[in-house]
Amino acid sequence: MxxxxxxxxxxxxxxxxxxxxxxxxxxxxxxxxxxxxxxxxxxxxxxxxxxxxxxxxxxxxxxxxxxxxxxxxxxxxxxxxxxxxxxxxxxxxxxxxxxxxxxxxxxxxxxxxxxxxxxxxxxxxxxxxxxxxxxxxxxxxxxxxxxxGNSLMFMITDTLRVGLLTDHVAVKDVSKAITPKLIQDKIDTVYESLKRDFGIERPKIAVLGINPHTGDSGVIGTEDDDTLRPTLQKIKESGKLVFGPYAADSFFGSNNYKNFDAIIASYHDQGLIPFKTLSFGRGVNYTAGLxxxxxxxxxxxxxxxxxxxxxxxxxxxxxxxxxxxxxxxxxxxxxxxxxxxxxxxxxx
Structure with missing residues (x-):
């Protein structure tokens, strides 16, 4: 060779x-x-x-x-x-x-x-x-x-890919860190990585909500309705197949994750706990966007x-x-x- x-x-x-x-x-x-x-x-x-x-x-x-x-x-x-x-x-x-x-x-x-x-x-x-x-x-x-480049922590296996809006950020600072620009940048990075690094021509991406039950119409929190939902709608209108926000508590247990090429979690443990549970020690930490x-x-x-x-x-x-x-x-x-x-x- x-x-x-x-x-x-x-x-x-x-x-x-x-x-x-x-x-x-x-x-x-x-x-x-x-x-x-x-x-x-x-x-x-x-x-x-x-x-x-x-x-x-x-x-x-x-x-x-x-x-x-x-x-x-x-x-x-x-x-x-x-x-x-x-x-x-x-x-x-x-x-x-x-x-x-x-x-x-x-x-x-x-x-x-x-x-x-x-x-x-x-x-x-x-x-x-x-x-x-x-x-x-x-x-x-x-x-x-x-x-x-626009780096992103992308946890991957053959069948599961999980990216993060925020990674090593304290939980108390998560909602302040998630801005329309951050959401746009991270989704763009995941989208381009799926095309360039994994050969997926039309990626389907799911985004998990910031608050429990994506805020329950503002009862638990307004960040999903005020920031996440309208930004995702704008990105979807640009032609990207982006869906959500989904309630994180049932998303993986219902196997809904299997319908998407990648999932973007709002914060570290929201994405990595289910990822490491499902990957059984076969997971890879890939830095996308570099x-x-x-x-x-x-x-x-x-x-x-x-x-x-x-x-x-x-x-x-x-x-x-x-x-x-x-x-x-x-x-x-x-x-x-x-x-x-x-x-x-x-x-x-």
């Missing part, structure tokens, strides 16, 4: 004291994965050698200091730092967070410079990454600044089981293949958009 066909996936190591290293090794111990991508872990060979020894992994590592030194069929390790670091599994400390950010920054730079095709981020601790130079609540906000492709597993650092050999790598593996699929889909979409006749002949 040529390098052009074999997509280069850059992997940020995440919090070194968490389960990131373990799920990376578990995923690439299956040699068939190398048929689909060439992985590059942004960390240090010393750290990766310690991890392979600790988890009794026989995986082949290729240490490199430049991206032109990577090899297909091996787990490449790009040396972001050379000094030793002592891993203390399960311990949440600022030093570990500092190295997680070093890895993320190096991988992001490679993504921006097209040294890698896809970014796959292992879990970080939102607490330990904070510093004078890094003041972001997580990956998404940092990548939005670095890569440009100029580059970034995916992540839908879980955290799991400090409580770190180093014990108990971590489940299914979500990480799903995130890997989702990133590869989206990268290919984007490329095809851009080719078809540039050459509409090719699309017509493809259908014919």
């Amino acid at each position: 040529s390098k052009a066909e074999n997509i280069i996936v850059g992997i940020s190591i995440g919090d070194l004291n968490g389960i990131g290293g373990e799920i990376i090794l578990n995923t690439f111990e299956d040699e068939r994965v190398f048929d689909f991508c060439t992985p590059v872990v942004f960390a240090s060979i010393k750290v990766m050698n310690f991890l392979t020894s600790h988890f009794n992994s026989e995986i082949t590592l290729n240490s490199c200091n430049h991206l032109n030194q990577i090899k297909e069929g091996q787990l490449n390790v790009y040396n972001v730092w050379k000094e030793p670091f002592e891993i203390n599994f399960g311990k949440e400390d600022l030093k570990s967070g500092e190295y997680a950010i070093k890895s993320l920054e190096a991988a992001t730079a490679a993504l921006k410079n097209e040294g890698i095709d896809v970014l796959l981020t292992a879990p970080i601790s939102k607490k330990t990454i904070q510093s004078d130079t890094f003041k972001f609540p997580g990956h998404t906000d940092y990548l939005a600044q670095q890569l440009g 100029t580059r492709v970034r995916t992540s597993p839908d879980h955290g650092t799991a400090f409580e089981i770190a180093g014990k050999g108990e971590a489940d790598n299914n979500s990480f593996k799903e995130a890997l293949f989702a990133g590869i699929h989206i990268f290919k889909q984007r490329k095809e979409y851009e080719e078809l958009t540039a050459n509409p006749l090719k699309k017509r002949s493809k259908k014919g």
Whole structure:
């Protein structure tokens, strides 16, 4: 397989004291994965050698200091730092967070410079990454600044896609944050992502209400009637297949979500609780709307089981293949958009 066909996936190591290293090794111990991508872990060979020894992994590592030194069929390790670091599994400390950010920054730079095709981020601790130079609540906000575009947290599986109007916003601030412009921007991002990243020509999108029972005609709250409903009507009149607002409490239990290509929740837990319940550890956190492709597993650092050999790598593996699929889909979409006749002949 040529390098052009074999997509280069850059992997940020995440919090070194968490389960990131373990799920990376578990995923690439299956040699068939190398048929689909060439992985590059942004960390240090010393750290990766310690991890392979600790988890009794026989995986082949290729240490490199430049991206032109990577090899297909091996787990490449790009040396972001050379000094030793002592891993203390399960311990949440600022030093570990500092190295997680070093890895993320190096991988992001490679993504921006097209040294890698896809970014796959292992879990970080939102607490330990904070510093004078890094003041972001997580990956998404940092990548939005670095890569440009209208970023949106998009949780995906093969059969379910859930986006958010507001993500890491305190519940007391949600209603103030949801404005007509925000609603328009987020729906536009989801709509374009469904077309560009998932190949859906006429996406159908459902939007969940802000208040219980979408406000019950103003009895519980007026935000749905005053802001959400009229904005959705305006968007629908522009030609987009957007429906709602729907009462969130019964939407998933009634299986209504199966009638749509994506669902947009008003706030974090309204969307992520049903998503994680239905996805059974197969979910992927995809940052839609960016100029580059970034995916992540839908879980955290799991400090409580770190180093014990108990971590489940299914979500990480799903995130890997989702990133590869989206990268290919984007490329095809851009080719078809540039050459509409090719699309017509493809259908014919």
